[in-house]
Amino acid sequence: MRATKLTALAAAVAFSISLTACGSDDSTDSGSTAAAPTTTTMAPTMAPSSADSMATFGAGCAAVPTDPSDKGSFQAMAQVPVATAASGNPLLSTLVTAVKQAGLVDSLNSASDITVFAPTNDAFAKIPAADLKKVLADKKTLTSILTYHVVQGKLTPAELAGSHKTLQGGEVTVSGSGEDFKVDGAASVICGNVQTANATVYIIDSVLMPKS
Numbered sequence: 001m002r003a004t005k006l007t008a009l010a011a012a013v014a015f016s017i018s019l020t021a022c023g024s025d026d027s028t029d030s031g032s033t034a035a036a037p038t039t040t041t042m043a044p045t046m047a048p049s050s051a052d053s054m055a056t057f058g059a060g061c062a063a064v065p066t067d068p069s070d071k072g073s074f075q076a077m078a079q080v081p082v083a084t085a086a087s088g089n090p091l092l093s094t095l096v097t098a099v100k101q102a103g104l105v106d107s108l109n110s111a112s113d114i115t116v117f118a119p120t121n122d123a124f125a126k127i128p129a130a131d132l133k134k135v136l137a138d139k140k141t142l143t144s145i146l147t148y149h150v151v152q153g154k155l156t157p158a159e160l161a162g163s164h165k166t167l168q169g170g171e172v173t174v175s176g177s178g179e180d181f182k183v184d185g186a187a188s189v190i191c192g193n194v195q196t197a198n199a200t201v202y203i204i205d206s207v208l209m210p211k212s
Contacts, residue, residue, distance in 0.1 A: 057157070057179040060120070060190030060203055063091055074194060081109035082116055082199035091191075091203060094124040102142045108150070114199045115155040115164070117172070117183055119207045120190070127207060144168050148210040154200040157181075157193055170210050184208055 056074060068075040071088030078085075083105045086092045095118055099105055108116070124132060135142055148168040155164070160181055163171045175182050181189040187206035194201040 056191060056193050058189060058191040058203070060091065060205075061194075064089065064191065064194075077201075078195045078197065080197055082111075082114070082196040082201065083108040085196040085199075085201070086118060091120045092118055094121045095119055098124075098136060098142060098146060101136050102139055102146050104143065104146055109198070111150075111198060113152070113154045114167075115151045115153060116199050116201045117149045117187070117208060118201050118203050119149070119187070120203060120205060123187070123204060123206045144210055145207070148172065149208055156200070160192075160202070166210075168210055172208060 061074075065073045067073055070076060072090055073088075076085075076088060083096070083099055086099070087096045099108065108114075127135075135145065145168075148166045148170060149172075150167045151164040151172060152167070153159075153164075157179070160174050161176060163173045166172050173184055175185070176189075179192070181192065181202070183189065183202075183204055187204040187208060189202045190205050191203040194203065
């Protein structure tokens with residue numbers, strides 16, 4: 001009888017040890033299973049958001065050179081300050097001429113974190129030739145117009161809508177969302193979120209005029 005009890009006790013102890021060992025294995029397995037998804041799920045989430053924040057948009061972007069070695073391409077513009085970047089972009093040659101006439105190249109290139117609303121050549125062509133010639137010859141008026149196109153801070157598309165104080169001293173108002181924006185109710189953004197070394201550029205289809 002005593003031998004039977006001892007045998008039963010030994011079996012119970014052995015069973016208990018076996019359960020503990022199994023529980024320990026399960027807990028180790030489930031620990032490694034839980035850790036694996038954490039690594040796999042977090043990595044893909046960050047890359048798209050970073051890419052999206054730098055993406056250009058708008059039909060006008062199609063006119064920008066795509067060859068990275070071209071100084072007017074988005075890749076080349078991102079490496080240099082804004083006035084230098086604009087000089088390589090085929091859409092902005094009239095703006096570059098105006099900036100040089102006003103003596104603003106160094107000011108714009110040395111500015112830190114700005115947003116520039118950059119009128120295209122076609123935007124300047126909307127101004128009667130005689131009036132444009134007169135403005136280009138008047139440094140004070142030209143400087144006022146050009147600095148009205150510049151605001152402090154590198155505005156992302158999500159921050160673009162609203163009123164922003166310009167370097168000229170007045171305020172420019174942007175309406176819209178997503179990839180559809182109007183500046184001062186008239187100029188449309190045709191190519192937006194273009195990056196340069198010190199600025200974010202929104203290329204627009206009309207020249208903005210400071211409010212008198």
